[in-house]
Amino acid sequence: MIKLIKADLYRLVRSTGFYITLLAIALVNGGITYLLTSDFNEGANTSFHELVSEEQGGYTTIIIYFAVSLFVIIFGHEFSQLTYKNSLISGASKLEFILSKYVTILLAFMMLTYLCFFSTVVVAFVRFGAADMNLFVMIGNLLAVGFGVAVIVSIIFSLAMLLLIVTGSTVVAISFAILYHIVIVIVQLLLHWQFLTYLSFLDFGNLLDAPLTFNIAAPYVAITFVVISLSLVFSTIAIKKKEL
Numbered sequence: 001m002i003k004l005i006k007a008d009l010y011r012l013v014r015s016t017g018f019y020i021t022l023l024a025i026a027l028v029n030g031g032i033t034y035l036l037t038s039d040f041n042e043g044a045n046t047s048f049h050e051l052v053s054e055e056q057g058g059y060t061t062i063i064i065y066f067a068v069s070l071f072v073i074i075f076g077h078e079f080s081q082l083t084y085k086n087s088l089i090s091g092a093s094k095l096e097f098i099l100s101k102y103v104t105i106l107l108a109f110m111m112l113t114y115l116c117f118f119s120t121v122v123v124a125f126v127r128f129g130a131a132d133m134n135l136f137v138m139i140g141n142l143l144a145v146g147f148g149v150a151v152i153v154s155i156i157f158s159l160a161m162l163l164l165i166v167t168g169s170t171v172v173a174i175s176f177a178i179l180y181h182i183v184i185v186i187v188q189l190l191l192h193w194q195f196l197t198y199l200s201f202l203d204f205g206n207l208l209d210a211p212l213t214f215n216i217a218a219p220y221v222a223i224t225f226v227v228i229s230l231s232l233v234f235s236t237i238a239i240k241k242k243e244l
Contacts (some may be wrong), residue, residue, distance in 0.1 A: 004100035
């Protein structure tokens with residue numbers, strides 16, 4: 001499985017689309033951060049730490065749209081072109097193949113998330129300086145929140161991966177990833193089903209920058225683990241039914 005992950009990462013970093021995506025999210029998020037900070041009164045004593053902390057929770061929605069391109073590069077293109085069969089024919093098991101794809105997607109999303117954070121830090125530093133910055137605390141917070149955001153985004157794309165295998169359509173998988181949160185929110189507003197709160201994974205991402213108690217985090221963590229596990233299991237079952 002390690003060899004498969006290394007091969008996927010090698011193809012990813014040699015892809016022009018990968019660097020275009022990284023550049024795009026850095027520019028877009030940096031621009032959004034700059035525009036948001038323009039609303040602050042220059043005399044309001046807004047600090048570097050306050051700005052970075054405030055912006056952390058809002059990344060999930062931004063990242064998911066840029067994550068689409070990385071999903072296509074890592075899995076969508078390979079599956080639509082049927083080149084995934086080469087890995088399976090060469091001896092990799094179906095489970096190893098699915099796990100390697102998920103791990104590669106998660107690693108790519110972590111890179112995307114940390115770059116997004118970095119663009120906010122740069123803008124915050126330029127606009128407000130870093131006199132109040134505790135470097136070690138800030139880095140620790142960003143690493144922890146970044147990993148959490150990447151995992152949350154990967155939940156939706158683990159489901160998209162299953163849809164892609166079952167339907168064979170990259171368009172269906174991408175549409176699902178983009179519309180998932182919107183549909184969940186609309187259904188929740190119309191039907192008032194409170195349990196959908198735990199399936200609105202992007203909302204959980206927006207909570208990551210605030211102190212979380214066990215009672216608040218436990219249901220989200222449990223559902224995250226269950227959804228990812230089931231997605232990978234059913235993806236493995238689905239790909240076993242595909243002809244080589």
